[in-house]
Amino acid sequence: MSEESTALPVSSSAEPELCVGQRLYKDVLRILEAHRVPYAVSGAFALREHTGVGRPVKDLDIFLTSETAGTTLGLLRQQGFRCEICDPVWLAKAHRGDFFVDFITGMSNAAIIVTDSWIDRAQPTEILGVQTRVLGAEELLASKMFVVRRERFDGADIAHIIYATGGKLDWGRIFDLAGSHWEMLLWSLILFRYVYPAQSHYVPLLVWTQLVNRLMCKLLNPDPTARFRGSLVDENMFAIDVNEWGLDDLLSEYRASRARKIEWPADRVELRQDVA
Numbered sequence: 001m002s003e004e005s006t007a008l009p010v011s012s013s014a015e016p017e018l019c020v021g022q023r024l025y026k027d028v029l030r031i032l033e034a035h036r037v038p039y040a041v042s043g044a045f046a047l048r049e050h051t052g053v054g055r056p057v058k059d060l061d062i063f064l065t066s067e068t069a070g071t072t073l074g075l076l077r078q079q080g081f082r083c084e085i086c087d088p089v090w091l092a093k094a095h096r097g098d099f100f101v102d103f104i105t106g107m108s109n110a111a112i113i114v115t116d117s118w119i120d121r122a123q124p125t126e127i128l129g130v131q132t133r134v135l136g137a138e139e140l141l142a143s144k145m146f147v148v149r150r151e152r153f154d155g156a157d158i159a160h161i162i163y164a165t166g167g168k169l170d171w172g173r174i175f176d177l178a179g180s181h182w183e184m185l186l187w188s189l190i191l192f193r194y195v196y197p198a199q200s201h202y203v204p205l206l207v208w209t210q211l212v213n214r215l216m217c218k219l220l221n222p223d224p225t226a227r228f229r230g231s232l233v234d235e236n237m238f239a240i241d242v243n244e245w246g247l248d249d250l251l252s253e254y255r256a257s258r259a260r261k262i263e264w265p266a267d268r269v270e271l272r273q274d275v276a
Contacts, residue, residue, distance in 0.1 A: 010055075021099030022128055025060040028094065028101045029130040031079055032062070037072050039064040039133075040122035042104065042143060046134040047157055049125050051164035059102055063114050063135060063143070066105045066260040073103070073262075088261040105262060107146050109232045110254040111181055121173075137161055138170050142177035145184045149234045159192045167202030175210075181232075186211040 032039055040046075043061035048054050064072060069092055073083040081094040089110050092103040106113040122133035135143065141161050147154035162169070178185040189211065193200050230238030231251035241247040 021059075022057070024096050024099045025101065026128045026130055027096075028060065028062070028076070029127060029132050031076065032072070033130065033132060035075055037064070037075070038068055038116070038119045039072070040119055040135045040139075041127060041132055042135045042140060043102075045127050046140050047160070049123070049134045050137045050140060051157075051160040053157075053160050053164075059100070061102050061104055063104050063118060063139075065114055065116060065119070066262050069103050069105055069262045085262055088263070089255050089258050090262075092262050103262075106258075107143070109146055109251055110258045111146060111232055112142060112177065113258070113260075137165055138173045138177065141169070141174060141188075145178065145181065145188060146233065148184075150237055155188060155191045156195075158188045159195050162189075162192050162202055163196055163199060165202075167199075167204065171204060171207050175207075182211060182214060186215065 029041075031037075040063045041061065042063045043059065044055055044057045045060070062072075073085075073092055073094065076094045077083050081096050083092065083094050085092050087108065090104060090106045090108050092105075093100045094103065104114070118135065118139045121136040121139060123136055124131065124133050126132070127134075134140075141158050144154035144157050147157075174185065175182070189203055189207070192203065196202070227250060228241060228247035229250055230241050230247070231249055232254065235242075235251050242249045
């Protein structure tokens with residue numbers, strides 16, 4: 001493979017290189033602000049806001065609730081954008097020309113869902129000259145806990161969030177966001193401890209104690225009926241477990257049970273079925 005095809009972004013504090021689609025991003029932000037749409041920016045813009053880490057900006061990620069998403073896509077359609085539902089569980093897009101904006105209502109595995117509280121806790125900032133807001137550090141961290149696939153891993157982002165904030169985070173909020181998936185949080189914190197051993201105290205001792213005690217309790221009291229959860233982590237790498245070894249497919253169950261999905265008139269907005 002050529003170097004160009006395998007090139008990956010390198011973290012730095014340099015101002016992020018903006019793509020030629022930045023005009024689209026500015027226009028979308030201005031429209032959302034003008035119509036008082038409840039949303040928060042995530043992705044590279046939010047990461048830079050909380051950590052100072054810059055990387056090339058290739059898209060704009062807008063987090064909002066499923067209820068808000070339909071209204072927002074309808075609004076943008078009226079402004080001349082081509083809108084599509086890529087996956088009703090979590091993702092829609094608004095296109096203009098060759099560029100687009102992502103509208104995200106949760107994680108693709110439906111384990112973590114954007115609620116009004118995510119938007120209420122967003123922090124004001126300026127992006128591309130537009131007064132807007134980004135996800136809070138806690139929500140940004142939670143949004144990355146399941147981004148652990150072979151082809152993309154956001155563990156470094158989580159480590160940078162903790163390091164850059166000095167651990168001054170609302171850990172109770174993070175526990176609430178992780179919920180029953182607290183082991184994914186523990187895994188992320190173990191990585192932080194490995195990467196930044198001298199800064200282990202950025203994670204309060206009480207947080208370490210609670211998570212390790214939970215783990216010890218599970219290890220000392222094994223549950224033979226505990227279900228396989230690999231598909232929630234990476235349905236491709238754990239496909240053999242589900243398809244050939246007969247283990248649980250929690251991914252399909254989670255996605256099917258998602259009570260609120262992105263909805264709007266099917267005859268006015270394109271619907272794609274090829275995004276899992």
